Amino acid sequence: MRSDRSTSAPLPLKIAAGAGLLFLHVPILIIFLYAFTTEEKSYQFPPPGLTLQWFAVTWNRPDVWAALTLSVKVASIATVIALVLGTLTAAAVSQTRFFGREAVSLLVILPIALPGIITGIALRSAFSILDIPFSTWTIVLGHATFCIVVVYNNAVARFRRISGSLVEASMDLGADGFQTFRYVILPNIGTALLAGGMLAFALSFDEVIVTTFTGGQQSTLPIWMLEELIRPRQRPVTNVVAMVVVLVTFLPILAAYYLTRDGDQVAGSGK
Amino acid sequence: MTAAVSFEAVSRHFGAVKAVDNVDLAIAEGEFFAMLGPSGSGKTTCLRLMAGFEQPTAGHIEIFGETAEGVPPYKRSVNTVFQDYALFPHMTIVENVAYGLMVKGVGKAERLKAAEEALAMVKLPGYGTRRPGQLSGGQRQRVALARALVNKPRVLLLDEPLGALDLKLREQMQEELKGLQKSLGITFVFVTHDQGEALSMADRIAVFNDGRIQQLGTPEEVYKRPRTRFVADFVGSSNVLTPDVAARLGGPRKDASLRPEAIRLGAAASGETAVTGCLLSSAFLGATHRLTVDVEGARLAVSAPAGSPVPAIGEAVTISFSPADLHPMEAA
Secondary structure, three states: OHHHHHHOOOHHHHHHHHHHHHHHHHHHHHHHHHOOEOOOOOOOOOOOOEOOHHHHHHHOOHHHHHHHHHHHHHHHHHHHHHHHHHHHHHHHHHHOOOOOHHHHHHHHHHHHHOOHHHHHHHHHHHHHHOOOOOOHHHHHHHHHHHHHHHHHHHHHHHHHHOOHHHHHHHHHOOOOHHHHHHHHHHHHHHHHHHHHHHHHHHHHHOOOHHHHHHOOOOOOHHHHHHHHHHOOOOHHHHHHHHHHHHHHHHHHHHHHHHHHHHHHHHHHHHO | OOOOEEEEEEEEEEOOEEEEEEEEEEEOOOOEEEEEOOOOOOHHHHHHHHHOOOOOOEEEEEEOOEEOOOOOHHHOOEEEEOOOOOOOOOOOHHHHHHHHHHHOOOOHHHHHHHHHHHHHHOOOOOOOOOOHHHOOHHHHHHHHHHHHHOOOOOEEEEEOOOOOOOHHHHHHHHHHHHHHHHHHOOEEEEEEOOHHHHHHHOOEEEEEEOOEEEEEEOHHHHHHOOOOHHHHHHOOOOEEEOHHHHHHOOOOOOOEEEOHHHOEEOOOOOOOEEEEEEEEEEEEOOOEEEEEEEEOOEEEEEEEEOOOOOOOOOOEEEEEEOHHHOEEOOOO
């Protein structure tokens, strides 16, 4: 009886679930649709006509390229910083015991639990007290605070599954610290790092709140889009860019999902 | 001759816990040395001190005459077989076995050949392309052994390597390990909590308790002449006698041990001591009967060969033993 019911949900529930999903995803499709509209002043529905001209227009807009370049640069650097620091922290917290270990673990995770606006204000006042001018690096710093968390969370989960004696076995067999990292630790945490890095990149790439506080006059892609919505020039250009952002962030997250899923199976079979 | 491994007054304390406390020992080259004790007795910490995973809090360790303190594990001529085997899950079996040679820069063809030879030695030829997850516990144990031996260590450390195996496999591996040790001539240092394993395999045994060595000697010495109550209790199942009972049985007024198999049912032959008691229980164990005899309030376990007539429970029995088997012990 139970299994019969679980295979087929009642009709009202199906409708509710479908409506919920539509409510979430139709607006995104409408954003995509307006990237092809022929009308540039307002979003009238249905669009009076469809065209591909906005892709060419977007391609030739230097402000789009500037924002995109800045975003990619910031996301890349923040991800690299997060990969190095997040992995090292995860290794320390999961492989050794020291005074304040739990506190460090909590402090590392905190930035993602804190509202972005708090992180943003805190960093902005810190920068102004220390007389640090806004630059790419101030944005990178802001993003790194939460990028570290996703790398750390992925890495720490994987580290916990690596038996401590693997590292000892490697040392025992004659491998020094670097060789042990290269041949034993890295292959075991590699997919977790890749997944964490991709998530970090995606998070940084569409971050708005912290960036508004740490960016000064610079515009990353999401900030640029926000400005475009307020004072539009060629409206559909924003939609074209929105499509690009969705694709650029969605693909890595999808890849990260598959990587960690496979990673579980690999790590599980070794036990 | 230089000892393979020597400890001089070595201690390893973890805060207030004295895991290893003032241990002296010297393991001869080519010896099969067992460290026997209950869990938490310090035997595994001693092994880790030899491997270099722990550093002594005090004392001095030498491996083949060279100071070992401060020498990292990867610079020691010792290899370890870990309790959980610690095979690298992301590598094939042959990659696991060749790992030690790979990190030392041995060429690929040469190290794969050596790995295959090591696998053949532990009777796993042709298993090289599998992964650790596809092997049984006993097979993984052999791979761990091959992975250590392929480096030609001067001392092989084994941390309860047979603990996870079932009884039949364990007995088979005991024989194989003993054979390997003899044919390779390498010093084996073996940690175990199984006294039968230590007695049957080792040339010498160190019995550990509370971070200290209670007794160090050949299996026969340790079994027949336990130095302390702890050893008598832990190794075999001796009758441990209080000073009063020992005196009543004709020994000195000291703690003493008397092995069940040293006691015989029946009247004394010349030079033997005989006492009478009451049979409390009897159990048939196959090769022997295990009897419990009450002698004036002291319970003695007696091991009688199967086939000998066993009196009925509650009957009076006479038991006899040679006074030499009543072994006095130190108080500790």
